[in-house]
Structure formats: structure tokens, C-alpha cells
Amino acid sequence: MGSVKGVTIREGSMEFIRQAKLFASTEGAFIEQELFESGAGIEATATSPDDVQNRSYPNSFGRHQGSAGYEYITALELDRHAGRIAEEAVALLSAPQCPSGVKTLILDASQTALQIHESCGHPTELDRVFGMEAAYAGTSFMTPEKLNHLQYGSRNVTITADALTPTGLGTFGWDDEGIPAQRTFLIKDGLFVGYLTSRETASVLGQQSNGTMRADGWNRIPLIRMTNVNLEPGDSSLAEMVSETKDGVYMETNRSWSIDDKRLNFQFGTQLAYEVINGKRGRMLKNATYAGITPEFWNSCDAVGGRAEWRVWGLANCGKGQPPQVAHVAHGAAPARFQHVKVGILK
């Protein structure tokens, strides 16, 4: 990165965690778990008198992280990508602004992962639905009368909570109430069919817990937290999505994210974008943003990438609770395409 003229800040980080967890209950559970995490990331920032642009790899806001060992770090091949992101950061300074309009939007897999996190993971937390987070993180638009009725997304959208996903930060043997890790459906063929639950909240709906209670340390109580909330792979590919698009924008790597307290009205920005015109990738665009309303957005999803482009994205900064807790969760995602999306909020 240092050899690229115009780069003013270069950053890199690695994180390794070994957590020993012991759970015992008067119901007879005695569970011992040892959990490992490894993560790394690099970032280049370029500045001019009136602008600042950055690019990072493999994800933004620190690093990409997984439940794995050092092999996870070497597989990232950070050195192979360093020059590219540095050049992109510098090129963004002179790139045109992302145009405003209603267009086809193609998201890379990492931004799709954050979209899942904010607009599906959080609103399906059943403690939020019951008001336990109302004074802090908020509530949810996905209220119980909508269960099995709300067409949350198009038929391309199937989202699972899977605590058994290899390398996921939400992967474990048992949750912090002693419930075994499991895979359940939240959204099936677009229909809202399930919540993330605990023993207490599941019983209100006459259900069994699906094992999502986790505390972020010895001095915090368990809360309902996302496990690995995954958008199941589709049958498209990024190249195919681009080739089928007449007038669109491709956006990559999150730069900013914001969503209302019911998880409906969102706005995201990405570090990098390209215009997509008549099936081809065009000019690089800077300051790209898009906005929408959750069910409208997911119902406009007309393509999801296949298994070859599907990857598990670790997210190690999920905040919730009073006193605050930070959970490590993950999202399996591939690139995805959405129609009629408002882009270019920043003029």
C-alpha cells in the first residue's frame, strides 16, 4: 500500500480469541466449550483538500473474522489485495459522485451480509418484539400476528439461523441457556416463518427455544443474539446479474449503515461502486448510498448468487442491551440484485 502515491493512512489489524465457557444448571446440564476466533483486515485511506476516501479488505470496520485458526488468516491473502485497495482508494478521489435515481442495485456479498444483519437478523429477535429492548436498541416491525403471513421477501429470499455453519462467529455447541445449536428458518421462500428465541420468549408463542441466548462475557446476562443468519444461496452469479442489468449500480464494502428502531427505514453507504449500463460494468463511482424500506426491498430481490460466490462474513461489533454487550455473529451471503432501489442519496 505504501508504494501507491496518494495513500495517506495505512492500517491493518489481527485479532485472536480463545474463550473457555462452562455452563451448569440444576436441570442437569454441565457443558464445557472452548471457542476460537481469528480475524484480520487491511485498509487504505486517500485524502485530498476536500475529500477522504477509503478502501478495505476483506471487509470494513476492522477485519474479517471467523471461528477458525491461523489458517483463516493465511487464506485471506492480505498481501495480494493490498496494492489493489490502495489504488482504488486513490482512484475514488477523482471518481464521479454516484448519481441519484431509482435503479437496479447489485450488492457484493459483504454488503448483502450487513443488509441481512440489520433488516432481518435484528427484527426477528423475539425479545425486541416483546419490548425488552425498547428503550435502547428498539422494537421490531415483525410482530407475532405477521408470523407465517408476512411476505417479507421475494421467492428468492430464504434466510436461516444456523449455529452449525462452519467458520461462523455464531457457531457453537450450546447457547448460554444450555440449548443445543441448531438450524431454523426465519424466512422461507420469502415468507416470514420464524424468530430467534430464548426459553422465556419462545414459551410465550408456545414454542421451544431455538438456542440463540448468548452473553458477551462473565459479567453480562445472556440476551437473544443472532447466530449465523444466512441468506441461502440462489442460482445466479455476479457476472450474470451484471450482464442482465440495463441501468444499475454495483456497490461493494460497507462504509456507513443506519436503520430505524423498528428496522424498516434503512440507508447504507459503500466504499466502492460502479455504474452498470447495458449489461456492462462502467465507471467507478464514489460516495455511493442506497435507501429503502425492508419488506419492499427484499421483495424486489430478483437474483441471489450461487454456492460458488457464497461466503460466511463475520461481524464482531453487534451492540445490544443495557449494560451494553457486543456480540460476534455471522452471515452467509452471496452477491444479490434488487430492482427499483433509491440510490445516490448524497448529492
Added chain:
Amino acid sequence: MKSMEVVRLTDEAELKQFMTRLLQRSPAQETEVMVTEDDSALTRFANNGIHQNVAERDATVRVRVVKDGKTGVASINQMSEAAAADVLKRAVAIADLQPRSEVVPMPGPAAARRVDAWSDATASATPEERADFVETVCAKAGRAGLKAFGAFSTSAGQFAIANSLGVYNHQRSTQATVNSVVMGDAGSGYADRGAIDVRELDKNELADEVIDKAQRNQNAQPVDPGIYEVVLEEYAVAEMLEFMSFMGFGALAVQEERSFMRLGEQITGEQVNIFDDGLDRTGIPSSFDFEGVPKQRVELIKNGVASGLVYDMQTATKEGRQSTGHGLPAPNTEGPFAVNLFMKPGSAAKADLASDIKRGIWVTRFWYVRVVHPKASIITGMTREGTFLIENGKITRPVKDLRFTQSILEALNGTLALTRSTKLQVSEYIGAARVPAARLKAFEFTS
């Protein structure tokens, strides 16, 4: 029987002895030890009832060593002699593994002015006292046909820092904070309070504010997005200041060319004066920073002109000047941080802020604010729990929450009025801001 709470903090003489012994046994050329100790409790409520009561006591010992031009930092949450030996050994081992590089200099001794940030009443607050406060809010909400949610926390702690160049500073502090959302069938309200002394938190005043807001914010209807004249309550103004601090008040942000601060230039309206003062007891004071440097008052924006920045040892050394006492704990790549923020009040009464507005928006608070472009000071976020339409000088109806995408500097450039009263807002993350409510000429709501 009522519980008797006794704050459990280590005696200062014992703490100083522990730190001195750790410094004495260090083999490094320079060593710094920082100890934080907290004894805190929180009562959380939802649907008009308490659902969570937690309390914890924790301590952190953080050691920074500089050995042969290499730096190592390690921490542990125990204060035994064995723990001290372990954390020191790990800090040295980390330093030995580093390449030689730029070393952040440690400061020499300088007396920090003592500032009283302690309240016995807060330190000894009982679960019953927190429950009594919560009961008032829930009962009043219940009588109004509403549901209350929130959290009430009280904490006592101490923070001490010493280094091998002779620095030793120590401070005890307490804090009490309460926030509440009250909901009806078709809308909600919000209020919060924070203070050093728990007795300053008035349960009836808070309950009345949040219930009144909830009652007025029922059945909100949408309003078209666009540019509106606005009244921002103190909750929203404080959040803008916090984001200004995050994006641009630190010297590192300017040195790295990512700040909106253009020193000497007019960057906001003339009515805007923002400063940082760690010694002002109307904030949440702290007399020295995480490097042991005494706090200085820094004028950040004076009459709308970018006037100053906050410095830590690294950024000050780079410019050949003194640190202003705004360092964060090592290792720190974020640079110095202004955490004791103040915005100078104006002369308006809050009740009159809307009186000259033909058509505008009244905003209670912001939610989920994020940086869109730091150098242009552009943020996005939502309004929450009390957004109202102003027509011909009066609040006429609640409107659905709006998303804004707005440059803070441009918004403050249109400052038309500031209230003479101010409110202390304790940050969710670090520090606090004391601010007035504001009337601004133009604010862009994007959806």
C-alpha cells in the same frame, strides 16, 4: 429490610502502593500503569415492570512499557501481586517482539487540578432506590394507559495513572443515568437524565416529560421529506457535538487530513461556540487524561470560527507543542478525543423556539446516527420518539419519523437561536456534552 450498599473500591493508598511496586519492578526504560476500578448496578424495566437487575465490580490494570525503542501494552482485570507480575511480564514480552518504531512519549509530572466528581449518595444508591424511581415512572405511565421502558444505573469508580517519569494522578467519580421510552398504542416518547449526584435526578420531572411526549406523539402521519427549518432538542444537539468530536476535533484527524476543521476559518454560524473543559463540574469532569496529562480547556469553535483542537502526547509532539490532556488509553490509533464538550447557550426560551417558524419540524432526538462523509461532516440517522410539524409558530401534529442526511457544519451555519437553558447529556460511549436546544434554518430530511 432495605439493603445497605457500601461502595467497594480499593483504598487509594493501597492502590498507589500497588502501582508504585509495579513500576519499581519493571525492567523497561519507561513504564506506565493505569488502573480503573468500577462498582456499578443497573435496573432495567419494560412493559411497566422491572425485568433485569444487575451489579458488577471490575478492575483493569493496563501496563505500557517502552524498552529499547519498542512498545508493549498488556492488561488484566485483577489487582494481586501475582497479576501485576504477570501483566508486566506480558507487556515486556510484547515489546520484545516489536520492531523498533516511533515511540509515543510519556509525559513528565504535572499537577492536575483536583475536581470533585463524587457523590456519596450515588455511591451508596440501593436497588430499592432505583426501583422506587422506576416505580414512579411505570405507575404514572400505567395510569395514563401507557407502557414504560428504560434503564436506571448508578456507578462509582476510580481511575489512577502513574509512570516511571514521576506522574501520579488519581480521581474518584460517580455517575447516575436514567433513560425511558414510554409507548402508547400508536407512538412513543423519550426522556433521559444524567448527573454525578443521583439526588439531582427527579423521578416526577422525568416521568412527566416522557409521558407528555408520548401522549402528544400518537397517530403520527407522514410528511414529505425535504429541507425544513427545525428545532432540535438538547438530545439531538448533543449527538451532533459527539459526532463532531468523533470526526474532527482531534489533532490526529487534522494531521491525517480527514477532519472538517479548517483552523482560522468561519465554519458555522457566529452564534456557535463549542469548547471542551474537563474541569467544569456542570459536565462530567475529569482532571487528567489516559496518559496522565492534566486537562486544559480548549476552544474548538469560537463565534463560528474553527479555533482549536485537542491533543495527546503523540500529536502534540509531532507539532512541537504541549498535550491538552485528551489522550486515550494505549495502544491508540484513534488519536486524541474531546470528551467534556460544551456548547455555549443563547438567550432564547425553549418554549419560544418555534414561535417564528412558518413551517418546520420539531425533533426530540436522533437515532442510529452514522458518518456518511467525515470531511464534509455529513451524517445520516433517523428522528425518534417525538417528531412534530410546526405550522405558523405552533406545533400542530406528530409526524412519522424521518431520515436525515445532513452536513453538521451546514446545519450549524444556519443557527437562528439557542436556548439560555442547557442540558447535560451523558454519552452512550465516553464523556458527556452540556448543550442548549437549537433552532436551525435548514435541515435536510431525505426519506
